[in-house]
Structure formats: C-alpha cells, structure tokens
Amino acid sequence: MSGRLLPRRLPLFLVRVGRRFPRAVIALSLATWVVAGLLATRINVETDILSLVPQHNRAVQNFKSTIERFGTVDTLLVVVRLGPEEHRERELAFADHLAAGLQSWQLIEWVEYRVDNSIEIIQPLLGRAVLFMDPDEVEAMIAELDDPGLEERANAVFADLMAPQGLITKEAVRADPFGLLPRLLSRVRLGGIEVSADPETGVLVDSSGQMLLMLARPIKPAQDLAFNRELVSGLDLKLDEARENWEAEGWAGEPPAVEFTGGYVVTLDDSELIVSDAVLGLGSALVGVMLLFMLAFRRKAALVYAFVPLATGLGLTLAFGILVLGRMNSLTSAFGGLLVGLGIDFIIVLYGRYVEERQAGTDHVEAIDAMARHTGVGVLLGAVTTAATFFAFLATDFRGLTELGLLTGTGILLLVVTVFLLLPALLTTLQHRSRRETLHVIQSFGADRLCAAALRRPRLVIMSAALLTVIFAWGAWDLRFDDDIQNMRSPDNQGMKLRTEVMEKFGLRFTPMTVRVDGRTEREAISAARSLLPELEALVDGENLADVDTIIDLFPDYESQAKVLDVLKAKPDAAVDLSARFSEALRRAGLNPVPFADGIERFELGLALTEPLSLDDLEGTLLERMARRYVADYDGGVSIAIRCYPPAGRWRREAPPALEALVDQYPGAVLTGPNVVSAELRRIVWGDAFRASAIGIVLVFLLMWADFGSPGRSALALLPLVLGLVWMLGVMSFLGLCINFMNIFVITMVIGIGVDYSVHFLHRWFETGGSPEALAGISKAIAVAALTTMVGFGSLVLSHYPGLRSVGFAAILGALATAVISITVLPVLLRWRESR
Numbered sequence: 163m164s165g166r167l168l169p170r171r172l173p174l175f176l177v178r179v180g181r182r183f184p185r186a187v188i189a190l191s192l193a194t195w196v197v198a199g200l201l202a203t204r205i206n207v208e209t210d211i212l213s214l215v216p217q218h219n220r221a222v223q224n225f226k227s228t229i230e231r232f233g234t235v236d237t238l239l240v241v242v243r244l245g246p247e248e249h250r251e252r253e254l255a256f257a258d259h260l261a262a263g264l265q266s267w268q269l270i271e272w273v274e275y276r277v278d279n280s281i282e283i284i285q286p287l288l289g290r291a292v293l294f295m296d297p298d299e300v301e302a303m304i305a306e307l308d309d310p311g312l313e314e315r316a317n318a319v320f321a322d323l324m325a326p327q328g329l330i331t332k333e334a335v336r337a338d339p340f341g342l343l344p345r346l347l348s349r350v351r352l353g354g355i356e357v358s359a360d361p362e363t364g365v366l367v368d369s370s371g372q373m374l375l376m377l378a379r380p381i382k383p384a385q386d387l388a389f390n391r392e393l394v395s396g397l398d399l400k401l402d403e404a405r406e407n408w409e410a411e412g413w414a415g416e417p418p419a420v421e422f423t424g425g426y427v428v429t430l431d432d433s434e435l436i437v438s439d440a441v442l443g444l445g446s447a448l449v450g451v452m453l454l455f456m457l458a459f460r461r462k463a464a465l466v467y468a469f470v471p472l473a474t475g476l477g478l479t480l481a482f483g484i485l486v487l488g489r490m491n492s493l494t495s496a497f498g499g500l501l502v503g504l505g506i507d508f509i510i511v512l513y514g515r516y517v518e519e520r521q522a523g524t525d526h527v528e529a530i531d532a533m534a535r536h537t538g539v540g541v542l543l544g545a546v547t548t549a550a551t552f553f554a555f556l557a558t559d560f561r562g563l564t565e566l567g568l569l570t571g572t573g574i575l576l577l578v579v580t581v582f583l584l585l586p587a588l589l590t591t592l593q594h595r596s597r598r599e600t601l602h603v604i605q606s607f608g609a610d611r612l613c614a615a616a617l618r619r620p621r622l623v624i625m626s627a628a629l630l631t632v633i634f635a636w637g638a639w640d641l642r643f644d645d646d647i648q649n650m651r652s653p654d655n656q657g658m659k660l661r662t663e664v665m666e667k668f669g670l671r672f673t674p675m676t677v678r679v680d681g682r683t684e685r686e687a688i689s690a691a692r693s694l695l696p697e698l699e700a701l702v703d704g705e706n707l708a709d710v711d712t713i714i715d716l717f718p719d720y721e722s723q724a725k726v727l728d729v730l731k732a733k734p735d736a737a738v739d740l741s742a743r744f745s746e747a748l749r750r751a752g753l754n755p756v757p758f759a760d761g762i763e764r765f766e767l768g769l770a771l772t773e774p775l776s777l778d779d780l781e782g783t784l785l786e787r788m789a790r791r792y793v794a795d796y797d798g799g800v801s802i803a804i805r806c807y808p809p810a811g812r813w814r815r816e817a818p819p820a821l822e823a824l825v826d827q828y829p830g831a832v833l834t835g836p837n838v839v840s841a842e843l844r845r846i847v848w849g850d851a852f853r854a855s856a857i858g859i860v861l862v863f864l865l866m867w868a869d870f871g872s873p874g875r876s877a878l879a880l881l882p883l884v885l886g887l888v889w890m891l892g893v894m895s896f897l898g899l900c901i902n903f904m905n906i907f908v909i910t911m912v913i914g915i916g917v918d919y920s921v922h923f924l925h926r927w928f929e930t931g932g933s934p935e936a937l938a939g940i941s942k943a944i945a946v947a948a949l950t951t952m953v954g955f956g957s958l959v960l961s962h963y964p965g966l967r968s969v970g971f972a973a974i975l976g977a978l979a980t981a982v983i984s985i986t987v988l989p990v991l992l993r994w995r996e997s998r
Contacts, residue, residue, distance in 0.1 A: 173538025174531065176582035181530050184587035191474040191584055198477030201484045219559060221842035224834040228678050231794035231801050238393075239424040239664055240264070240376035247371070249418075254365065256417040257374055260404040264378055267400065269393055271379045276365050289764040291342035293775045294718050297725040303340075304729070304736045304769075309743060315340065316747035323753075336757045339744070340765050368667040374418075375668065384425035387433055394430055397422055423664060427657035435655060435962045443957040444498030448472065450953035451506045458607075458946040459513065463592055468509050471584040475505055475577030482576065483569045497569045503954015504548060504570075504915065505577040507947040508541050511922055512585055514943040526593050530586045538582065540925035543869050544918035545578035550865065551858035551914030558850040560903070609945030609985055610938035616986040617937075617993060627987050631885055634892020641891055643844070644900040654962045674711075675817055675835035677804040677825055684777055684793070684800045685720060691802040692719055694828055698821075704809055706818040711805040713792030723774040730771060737769040808837075816841035843903060851906045858913040866921065875928075878995075879920040882988055886916050886980030893975050904965035908972040915951060915973070916980030919944045923984050927992055941985045948981030 180187050242257050244250065261275040292300055306315070322335045334343055366375040382389040405417050448469070455468045476498055483497070515537040519529035552574065555567025616623045653659075679694060681687030692714050701707045718726075730736070741762050745755035755762075777793055780786040794801045806821065808814075817838050825833040859880070866876040887909060894901075923940055930936035955977065958970025 173542050173582055174534040176579060177530055177534035177538065177586045180583040180586035181527070181590050184590045187583050187587040188470075188591065191470060191580075194474050194477045194481075198480045201481050205484050205489065219842060219846065221834065221839055224678070224832045225836075225839050227796075228676055228801075228803070228832075228834050231678075231796055232676075232791060232803055237424045238270075238378040238380055238422065238426050239661065240378060241421045241423065241660060241664060242374040242376070243419040243421070244367070244372050244374055245418065252413050252415070253374070253418045255411065255413055256404060256408045257365070257376070259407045259411075260400065260420065261376055263400045263404050263407075264376070267396070269380055269382075269389075269396060271381050274377045287780065288338055288342060288761070289767040290771065290775050290779060292730070292768045292771065293723050293726055295342075295726065296722065297729050300726050300729045301733075304733050307736055307740065309747075312744050312747040313750065316744065316751040316753065319748065319758075320751045320753055337761045337764075339748075339758045339761045342765070342768075366668075370667070373664070373667050375664065380426060384429045387430065390426050390430040390433075393426055394422070421660055423657045423660040428655060428661060431655045431657045439961045439963065439966070442960055444476070444502065446960055447498065447502040447954045447957040450956065451502050451950045454946070454950050454953055455506065455510070458510070458942075459517070464513070466592065467513055467585060467588050468506060470588060471509060471577070471581045472502055472505055474584060475573065475580040476501055478576045478580065479569065479573030482572055487565055487569065497566065497573060498957075500570050500954065500958075501573045501577060502957075503951040504574055505581065506950040506954065507918060508545065508578050508581045509585060510947045510950065511541055511544075511943045512537055512581065514939065514946075516589065518939055526589070530589065534582070534586075536929060537922075537925075539869075540922050541581075542578065543865065543925075544921050545574055547862045547865050547917055547921065548914035549574040550861040551910050554854045554857040554861065554910055557857055558854050559846060560850060563850075563854075607942075607945045607949065609941040612982075613937055613941040613985045613989055614934065616990055620990040620994065623986055623990050627885065627983070631888055634889045636892070637895040638888060638891035641895040642900045643906075644902045653964070675806040675808065675813075675821070675833060675838065677806060677821075678832050678834065679802045679804065679828070680796075680799055680830045680832075681802070682799045687793075687800040687802045688714070688717065689720070690828070690830060691804060694824075694831060695804065697824055698804060698806065701806075701818070701820055701824070705812075706808075706820050707806050708809045709807040711807070713789060713802060714804075717777070717789075718775060720774055727771060727774065730769060733769075737766045740766055740769075806835075813837055814840075815844075847903055847906060851909065854910045855913065858910045862913060862917050866917075870924070870928075875924060878988065878991060879917060879924055881991070882920045882980050882983035883913060883916040885983050885987065886976055887912060889979035889983075890972060890976040893979075894972060897971075899968060899971060902965055902968055905968040905972045908969055908976060911969075911973060912976035912980065915977050916984075919948065919981050919984035920988055922947075923988055924992075927989070932989070932992065932996070937989060944981055944985055948977050951977045 240260070242253065242260070244253055257275070261273050264270050265273045292303075295303070305311070318341070319335060319339050323332055337343070366377075367373065368375070380389070380393055384390065401420055408417055451472075452465050452468060456462065456464050458464075479497065479501060512533050516529050516533045519532045520526070524532065549571040552567045552571035555563045555571075558564060558567075677694065677698065679687055679691040681690055691712065695710070695712065695714055698707070698710050702710055741759075744762055745758075748755040748758060777786075777789055780789050792803045794803070808818070814837055817833055817835065822833060825831050863876050863880060866879050867873055870876055870879070890908075890912065922944060923937075926936050926940040952974045955970050955973040958966050958973070961967050961970070
C-alpha cells in the first residue's frame with residue numbers, strides 16, 4: 163500500500179516510547195486520573211432540552227426568547243393530596259400553615275393559594291375599577307349616585323353582609339361597597355392558568371376533591387441548579403415546620419401528603435438523571451467490556467491491559483470536555499459509553515496481534531514492534547476514520563450533536579494515542595508474569611468458523627446477503643419518523659409525571675402555541691395585539707383552535723378607557739358630597755359607615771381619574787402576576803403573548819396552516835410553540851443528517867484511498883458499511899423502532915464504527931495474501947471488537963432518555979450487521995476479485 167497521508171511510523175514510535183519508559187508512562191496515566199477527578203467537580207450540567215437543537219434557527223430562537231421573556235417554566239406547583247371530606251378541615255389547616263411558611267420564606271416571592279387572599283391583593287386596583295367598565299355602564303352608575311340610588315346601594319350592602327359567605331367575604335364588601343370587585347375578579351386567572359376554586363373555602367381544588375394546588379414563584383429562575391437544590395432541600399424543612407405548627411394547634415394524626423412539581427423540580431430531576439446516566443452508562447460499559455475482554459483472552463492480566471488505557475483515555479477526554487465545553491447535557495453524557503465501546507476495539511486488535519506473535523515464538527520486544535508496525539497502522543486508520551465521522555457532526559446545526567461529535571471525536575484520537583503508549587508499557591511491566599502464564603488463543607465466538615464457511619460456499623453467501631438486503635431495504639422504506647421533541651424527555655422524571663397529573667386533574671394546558679406580538683412601547687404592542695385578536699378568535703372553530711387567551715381580556719383597551727375618561731370629565735359633579743351622602747345612607751340601612759371609609763375613598767378617586775390605566779398601575783396586585791404571563795419587557799420594546807390552544811389531539815406535529823398564514827400577515831408578530839419547533843426541526847434534520855453522513859463517507863473514503871492507494875480497495879471497505887446500514891434500518895422497522903432527532907445521526911456514527919471492521923480485515927488480507935490462519939485471527943478480533951462495541955453502546959439502552967436509548971439500539975444493530983458482513987461477504991468478494 164503506497165498511501166502516505168497518515169503518519170505510518172507514528173504507531174511504532176509511540177509503542178516504542180511506551181516499551182522503553184513504562185514506569186513514566188504509567189505514572190503519567192495515574193496523574194491523568196487525579197487531574198480528571200479534580201476537574202470533574204467543575205462540570206456544569208445543562209438540563210434544557212432546547213440546548214440540544216439548532217441555536218441559530220429562527221423558529222428555535224423565537225421559541226426560546228418567548229420562554230425567556232414570559233418565564234413559562236418558572237413556577238413551583240405545590241400539590242396537597244386530599245382524603246375523605248370529613249378530614250377536609252384538618253387538611254386545610256395544614257395547607258394554611260404550609261402556605262404561610264412558604265410566603266414568609268426568603269426564597270419565595272409570592273404564593274397563590276386562596277381566592278379570598280387574592281381579593282386582599284387586588285384591593286389597591288379598586289380605585290381604577292371604573293376603567294374596566296364600558297362607557298355606558300359608567301354613565302348608568304353615575305346616574306345612580308343620587309340620593310335614591312345611594313339608598314338602594316346601602317341596602318344592597320346590608321343584604322350582602324347578611325348573606326351566607328362564599329367568595330365575597332365581609333372584608334371584600336367593606337373594601338368595595340359599590341360592588342366593582344367582581345368586574346376585576348372575573349378577569350383573574352390565578353398564576354396565569356385558569357383553575358376553579360372551591361366556593362366555600364376559596365382554595366384551588368380539582369373537580370374530584372383529591373388534590374389541592376398552590377402556586378408559588380421562587381426568586382430565581384429554574385435554570386439555576388444551585389438555587390434549585392437549595393429550594394428543594396428547603397421545601398422539606400418547610401414541610402417539617404408546617405407539621406410542627408399544625409400539631410401545636412391541636413391537630414392529631416398524619417398530615418396530608420405533599421408533593422412538588424413545576425419547572426424547578428423538573429429541571430433538578432433532569433440534572434440528576436443526566437448525571438445518573440453518565441455514571442451508569444460509563445460503569446456498565448466498563449464492567450461489560452472488561453468481562454467480555456477477559457472472556458475473550460482468558461487472562462486476568464488482560465483486565466489491566468484493557469482498563470488502564472480506557473480509564474486514562476476517558477480521563478483525558480473528560481478533562482478536554484470540561485476545559486473546552488465546560489458543561490454536560492443529556493447527549494454528551496453518553497460519551498463515556500461510546501468511547502469504551504469504540505476504544506476497546508483498538509486494544510483487542512493490538513493485543514490480539516501481540517498474542518499471535520508470542521504464540522509464533524517471537525520474543526516480547528519483537529512482538530510489540532510487529533504489533534505496531536503491521537496492526538498499528540490499521541488501528542490508526544480506524545481511529546482516524548471513526549473520529550472523522552464524529553467530527554462530521556460539527557457540520558450540523560444541532561448543538562447537542564456538535565458537542566457530542568467534538569467530544570467523542572477528540573476522545574477517540576486521545577484514546578488511540580493512549581493505547582499506543584500504555585499497552586506496551588503495561589505489557590513490558592507485567593512481562594515476567596507473561597513468561598509463566600500461557601497465552602491462550604483468543605476466543606472466537608464462532609467468527610473464524612463463520613468466515614471459513616463463507617469462503618466454502620460463496621454463492622450461498624452472496625445470494626443470502628442479496629436477499630436479506632432486499633428484505634431489509636423494503637422494511638427500511640416504511641421506517642417511521644418521530645418528530646415530537648417532547649418524546650426526547652425522560653419518562654422517569656418524577657416532577658414531570660406529577661406535572662402531567664396536575665394538568666389532567668385541573669384540566670390545565672401549560673404548552674399552548676403562542677402568538678407573540680412585539681412593539682416599541684407598551685401601548686404599541688397592546689394595540690397591535692388587539693388588532694390581531696379578532697382574526698385569531700375567528701379561528702376558534704374546533705378545527706384550527708379550541709381557545710384563545712390573552713392579556714387583552716384582562717386589560718381594557720385604550721380607546722374604551724378614553725371614552726370612560728370622557729364620561730367622567732363630562733360629569734365633574736358626580737362625586738360631590740358622595741362620602742357624606744353615602745355614609746348617611748349606610749346609617750339609615752343600619753350599618754356603621756366607618757369600616758367602609760377606605761372603600762368610599764377609593765371609589766371617589768376612581769370618579770376623579772384623568773389618565774388611562776397602564777401596566778405599571780398593576781404593581782403589587784394579583785393582576786401584576788397575571789400580566790407577567792402575557793406582557794414582558796425586552797431590550798428595545800415590549801412583548802404581548804396570545805396563547806392559542808389547539809383542539810384535543812390535534813396539531814401536535816405542526817401549527818394549523820391557517821394560523822401560520824394569519825400571523826405571517828402581521829409584522830412584529832411571531833408564532834411559536836413545541837409543535838412549531840417540531841415541524842421546523844423535521845424540516846432541517848434530514849438535511850443535517852444527509853450532510854453529516856455525506857461528509858463522513860467522503861472523509862472515510864479519502865482516508866482509506868490515501869492509505870490503501872486504490873479507490874477499488876476503498877470501495878470494497880465501504881461495501882459492508884453500506885449493506886450494514888440497510889440491514890440496520892430494516893431491522894429497526896421490523897422491531898417497531900422509529901427514527902427520531904437523535905438516532906437519525908447514528909448513520910454517521912455507524913460509518914465510523916462499521917468501517918473499522920472492513921479496514922482491519924483488508925489490512926490483514928493484503929498483508930498475508932488471505933491465508934486461512936490470518937483470516938481466522940482477524941475474524942476473531944473483529945468478533946470480539948464488535949461484541950465489545952455493542953456492549954459499550956448497549957449502555958445507552960440503560961439511559962433514562964428515550965432518544966439515547968434509541969441511539970443505543972440502532973448502534974448495536976449497525977455494529978452487528980457490519981461485523982457479520984465484514985467476515986462473510988467481504989472475504990468472498992476479495993477471493994472472487996483475486997480469481998479474476
């Protein structure tokens with residue numbers, strides 16, 4: 163082979179360094195473990211699933227900026243499990259203590275729990291309540307402020323106070339003697355979501371009476387993991403504190419069970435699952451690979467030869483990732499299992515060659531040199547081609563994949579260098595034991611017999627391979643694409659499970675589509691949103707939309723407010739002596755006017771208004787919290803959110819075309835939501851997958867051409883890969899697996915994995931002329947390498963994330979298919995090629 167692109171003497175140089183300075187190399191390896199362990203404490207776990215997708219795509223940016231502005235995940239939901247009705251009083255008493263404890267906690271900004279408590283918060287807005295009325299209603303109200311009208315109003319107040327109390331308490335009547343409060347409460351949706359309150363107690367209870375809900379806003383965002391940990395650990399202390407106060411009040415027995423969910427709990431659970439996946443994946447891959455390696459070589463020392471280089475390469479890769487990336491997400495957490503599965507191949511092939519040389523009577527030094535001079539070049543080529551396919555992920559727009567590609571590709575190169583240095587160092591250090599122990603023949607797992615059988619029956623092999631390829635190609639054609647990004651989330655996230663239960667119990671909808679309207683000022687944004695609203699409401703037809711929810715329903719439009727102000731300006735005498743006259747009417751109705759003084763004063767201030775209501779006037783009221791769900795300041799303007807709810811079971815994969823067309827007509831308006839992002843990702847993922855695969859194949863082909871010195875030999879090396887991919891996709895289809903945003907890029911990964919087997923096989927074929935003994939030896943090595951790769955990738959199957967599990971299943975199928983084809987179809991084609 164005449165290719166000179168790769169540094170062909172590099173393996174020999176590194177191996178000789180490891181053999182000559184074994185203690186220094188091993189000492190550096192141990193130092194690497196220490197440094198990597200220290201750096202591991204600095205790693206940041208990134209839980210946002212949107213960090214994995216394209217960052218510069220307009221649809222993704224719109225979705226992320228909308229979430230950032232309106233904070234849809236930054237709510238803590240407190241769930242109190244309720245028992246039978248006869249225990250309700252004691253359960254509500256405990257809930258009162260818990261709510262009070264949370265409200266007084268410095269980590270919590272506010273707690274919403276009882277509607278009657280919310281009435282107290284909304285009272286400051288009563289002075290502007292007239293602005294929420296229609297102009298005709300204001301005129302009619304002013305007309306009733308004469309003496310007969312005030313007399314009638316005082317009698318109504320008396321009747322309200324004497325009636326059985328529901329949501330309108332005595333305090334509410336005293337604060338609002340003119341009955342304007344219901345106009346404000348009708349606009350309130352607690353915490354930005356519409357829930358129903360128990361009419362007797364005012365607490366938020368589901369229709370079955372089994373779940374009580376509190377909503378709380380912590381002081382920091384849910385993405386702050388350190389704060390999340392402090393918050394969640396503190397919640398347990400708050401529960402203990404509430405129980406102590408509850409018992410001190412005289413209640414006995416067990417208090418109701420309390421659980422927490424919302425963005426804070428979900429994010430923390432995700433971070434713990436990611437760390438758990440990384441540890442479990444790496445640990446299971448190492449254990450499985452070590453056991454398989456020992457089974458294959460049947461020597462205890464083989465565990466040392468495998469573990470030390472792998473652990474060192476992983477340490478170097480972890481250090482690189484921390485220093486360069488500084489974070490780990492649900493995708494990059496898989497790098498350990500990937501590197502174990504890929505890196506063990508290098509050790510198997512090299513150590514297998516060393517064992518062959520020693521069994522042939524070669525001494526230790528010559529065996530190590532032969533291992534590097536002959537097999538080392540193929541291992542280096544396999545490492546470079548595998549790394550190149552992972553580096554092809556850098557050409558995709560999916561940040562999670564680009565980081566995984568950078569980390570794994572770099573890790574492969576670091577690992578192959580580590581193996582070239584450490585394996586001869588360990589062999590040299592332990593060679594005195596090698597003299598006393600028998601070097602057993604490598605366990606073949608039947609691969610040598612399978613290769614020999616294929617050469618004996620070439621026609622059967624070719625016909626069988628062709629038939630299987632046709633069958634699997636037909637199956638691959640029906641492979642389904644799952645484009646729901648929510649399916650990438652872990653179903654084992656307990657916070658997410660409870661959140662889903664809350665949504666079902668209360669009929670809540672946390673993830674609608676959002677039409678975001680931007681403006682330079684508050685008035686401009688609200689006016690633009692108001693002009694769009696009628697056309698959006700026209701789409702509420704059960705086919706396109708089921709409901710529309712916006713701040714506009716809460717906030718009176720400026721035109722209407724201006725008309726109300728004109729009415730007030732035209733009636734300057736409406737409030738003359740109002741306080742004295744109404745106080746006298748209250749006395750005649752048998753009531754003391756003193757408790758109503760503040761309410762009368764607020765009403766008088768409302769009649770004297772000259773300026774319209776702005777969002778700043780909502781500060782300190784419950785409506786301010788509502789407004790945060792719909793109005794947000796950003797650098798350069800104000801955004802208004804209009805929530806659009808699709809009909810049940812509709813538009814999960816994309817937005818209604820009629821809605822998209824409508825929003826496109828309005829400059830400054832954007833449509834976003836999970837289904838919008840899914841549709842956009844579906845559009846670009848195929849292009850990214852094709853680009854990454856094409857780059858991977860081209861790079862691999864060029865590298866092999868440079869090494870083999872022949873395009874024909876390079877094409878032969880790619881043939882098992884192409885057939886293996888078809889077989890992999892076909893089997894996935896028959897097993898009911900789907901292609902998704904993650905495993906679609908397994909095609910690129912399998913290019914790097916599968917081509918190694920054919921490269922090793924071709925190197926040995928051309929080195930020995932296809933001797934049976936050499937083919938038996940390389941078939942054994944390929945079989946063990948494939949099995950260990952499958953074990954390494956099999957660790958992904960243990961992941962909590964469905965996307966990563968699907969990557970593991972697909973990679974296992976791809977590695978198995980390419981390995982089988984490399985030791986059956988490839989030798990038949992090579993023998994046929996030589997016989998021509």
